[in-house]
Amino acid sequence: MFRKLPCSFAALFLLCPVAVVSSDKTPPAGQPRRGYVKYSYQVILPDAMLNALKEHSPAFRIFGLEDYDGDFRKSAPLTFSSTACYSAVFTDINGDNRDDAVLFGEADLWIEHRSVKGTVKEEYFSTLAVLSEGTTGYRVVQVSRGIAHRPVKKGLTVLAAGTAVDDWYRTTVAVEEGDLAWFMAEGVHIFRWRGRDAIPEFEVLPPLTSYQRKGK
């Protein structure tokens, strides 16, 4: 599920391009060859984070690039970074100067709901926050859960302060520095940490569109 990184500092995430030589497909005569190189990435958690995650959700698997929809990847090109990719971001969420992680993946989570067909089970994807606690510990909090749709079309990001437009009221909403968000083909979904004692800890803001970073 995860790859261990035997270190305690905050080198949490590694983006690794994987070169694949496409030798099996020969393009038709007269057409240029396409797709020589395929990229992927791997999220590497430090031991303490990994242990907390395994304890909370043993089956959790962070989505990889291959889980993502092709059109989504074209509309939201992946920016190489050691702290962010579609399915994981690393940032200090709770303000203790230690990096926290927000991870998007699947954990074989099925939830029942009542429907015209009777009680049916439906699969959900999970977004989990691995939050630092004390000087070395971590705890895991569910940020959200969403009905499973494959291939995946939502990417995580950490937003800079700015504004966005509420999808329903068309009013302007302030985006705070460090707000976590799903970016989708259209609009953003913001999750804001409200504090350890809040229920739930992460507030889900109404859907927003037209996010604009402050000063741009």
Next chain:
Amino acid sequence: MKKLLIAAILLGFAAAAKAGINFDQGVDVKAAIGQAGDFPVEMPFIPGYSGPQGKVDIMVSIRSENGEWIPIAAQYENKVPVYTVSPGVEAWTTYSCTHPNPPPNSYWSVRSEYKNYPWYGGHYHSAPPPPNIATPAGDDLPNPIYSKTTPVNTDFVFRWKTPAYATRITQEAVFSYSCASTHVMHIDVRVSESTNPRQWMTMPKGVGYDLHGSTQAHPKNHFGTVRMINTLVKLGGDWKKACPAAGNLSYNDISLPWGGLFDINYNWQPPHEEHKHGINIDVGKRQVVKSNREKLIRMMCDAGFAVRSEGDLETEKRGHYHLTLQPPGQTGWGRTAPFDMDPLGVNCCPANVGDPIPDSKCVDLYDGGEYIPEDPVPPSDCL
């Protein structure tokens, strides 16, 4: 010189015939307008033409659902003919120059240019610009479009498709030779319900509801049939009586002033499949506390709406109820609402008054497929 001129004209007809142009009525549009590469072309100008003065006739027809071509009667606005047609139908514009007894070699031609004014339909946005008017096959209609030089008493016809969005299309036709004159007409593309001011109106302010969703791009977003508006006004009042301590219902997007495609992303495309005919509205879910939602669903079904819950799919950003007004005298009980954005949404009206709400998603809140926790849920404040 005159003989040379006549010979040139006859040669022109022969060339046209060779190119597949049929001067009979009902010519195929591709043949009539020539090959795509021919446009724009300059009309031949032959000085000294002295044929008879003919009479211009213009006709706009639309294809009915059963394939019949129905001529549209013009209304007049400041003496300019206005033809009203529905969005998304095949139309046929016919220009002709007639004379009861035309001498040999009398002919005419026309240059027709259109301009598109979507703000008549309620669209105050232009980035991206509205798509060009298209032929029924989906190609751009040439603009301007030129007829060939044609014998008097022979029609020039071109087929096109009215856009899915409401708009006013102004066509200016410049006729030459035997019918030398300029004619302007408006073609209003709008849903038929919107053409009768006694049956179509905008939503007034009222008790128990607030109106939302107006934007600079679509400033007037609450037009609907009179029966729809009256039903919504009554629903708001009934809601206030049933749940006086609860907040107002949030009404969002019925239809644009002339109906037609409601492109909420301002790109002349769905996702709204409905909201075209003034009988759909979205009612916000977040504005209703979870413990009041079942009450609201039952009130909406009883008022005559089929109710769908949307938002539990990625394609629907915002949790809301999508309502479709049923025909007169019908309630929403057991009715299945057509889908608006995604066919997988859930219907919320039970088959019978006393039956449970058919799907728990009707009461739960989802935005874009994300489950939104609402615990702790306060008790219902409905009476």
